Amino acid sequence: SKRRAVKSEHYLFVGVILAVAVSVGTYFNIPSMVFGRGNADRTAPVITNFQMTNMTYNKSTPDAYTVNFSWTTDKVSTSWVCWTTTQPPARVKGKLSYNNIFSSCGGLEDYVTSHAGSIFMVPPKTYYVVARSTDYFGNIAYSNILTITPPPLPPPDTTAPTVSIS
Numbered sequence: 001s002k003r004r005a006v007k008s009e010h011y012l013f014v015g016v017i018l019a020v021a022v023s024v025g026t027y028f029n030i031p032s033m034v035f036g037r038g039n040a041d042r043t044a045p046v047i048t049n050f051q052m053t054n055m056t057y058n059k060s061t062p063d064a065y066t067v068n069f070s071w072t073t074d075k076v077s078t079s080w081v082c083w084t085t086t087q088p089p090a091r092v093k094g095k096l097s098y099n100n101i102f103s104s105c106g107g108l109e110d111y112v113t114s115h116a117g118s119i120f121m122v123p124p125k126t127y128y129v130v131a132r133s134t135d136y137f138g139n140i141a142y143s144n145i146l147t148i149t150p151p152p153l154p155p156p157d158t159t160a161p162t163v164s165i166s
Contacts, residue, residue, distance in 0.1 A: 040137050041135065041136070041137045041139065042137070042139065043139060044135070044139040044140060044141040045073040045074060045075050045077040045133045045134075045135050045139065045141045046073060046074040046141065047071050047072070047073055047131055047133055047141050047142070047143040048071065048072050048073075048074075049070070049071055049072050050069065050070075050071040050130075050131045050143035050144060050146065051069065051070060051071070051146075052067060052068070052069055052129075052146060052148060053068045053069060053070050053116075054067075054068050055067045055068075055121070055148075055150060056068075057153070057154055058120065061120060062153075062156075063122055063153065064120040064121060064122045065120065065121045065122075065123070065150045066118055066119075066120060067118060067119055067120070067121050067127075067148065067150070068116065068117070068118045069081050069116065069117050069118065069119075069129065069131065069146075070114075070115060070116045071115045071131045071133075071143060072113055072114055072115065073113050073115065073133050073141070074113070075113065075135055076111040076112055076113055076135065076136070077111060077112075077113075077115075077133035077134055077135045077136075077141070078107060078108065078109050078110065078111065078132075078133055078134045079107045079108045079110065079112065079115035079116065079117055079131075079133065080105045080106065080107030080108075080117065080131070080132040080133070080134075081105065081106060081107055081117035081118070081119050081129060081130075081131060081132075082098075082102035082103075082104060082105040082129070082130050082131075082132050082142075083102060083104050083105075083119055083127050083128060083129045083130075084101055084102050084103070084104065084127070084128050085125045085126065085127055085128070086101075086128075087126075087128060088101045088102075088128055088145060092145075098130070098132075098140075098142045102128075102130050102132070102142075105132065106118075106119060107132070111135075111136065115131065115133065117131070121148065121150045122150070123149070123150040123151060123152055123153055124149070124150075124152065125149070125150075126147060126148070126149040127147070127148045127149070127150075128145050128146070128147055129145070129146045129147075129148060130142050130143050130144070130145055130146070131143035
């Protein structure tokens, strides 16, 4: 009899935890498959229109440019821009290879279909850049590789400040 009581308390505890998890999943719009119901999605997002949107000399970081990128996906997923300054092989195979080659990344864990990201680039290095998006189920997609070499930095501003006293 004691053993059954412990067992029913255990099931009650698990039931409460599961109810909370499903409630949180519903509140944050996380599909129920994350919590073990239904068939998990095994299809990676499809990345389209990955492009550099602009490059701006960054006066607050005087030795770099801020470079912005945008892309879209066919389903909600995260937004990461990954880069390397080592030329990748002509053909990159598999997620593990991408993760090893493009190990420097910055981005957001927000789940969206319209993505944007930015990185700093220091001339005269050439950068190899990809977009990486991951859906709720952990399916990872990589974009085409963009090759970008920022222009030389502008000359330093040597203009003396003007002071006027009245």
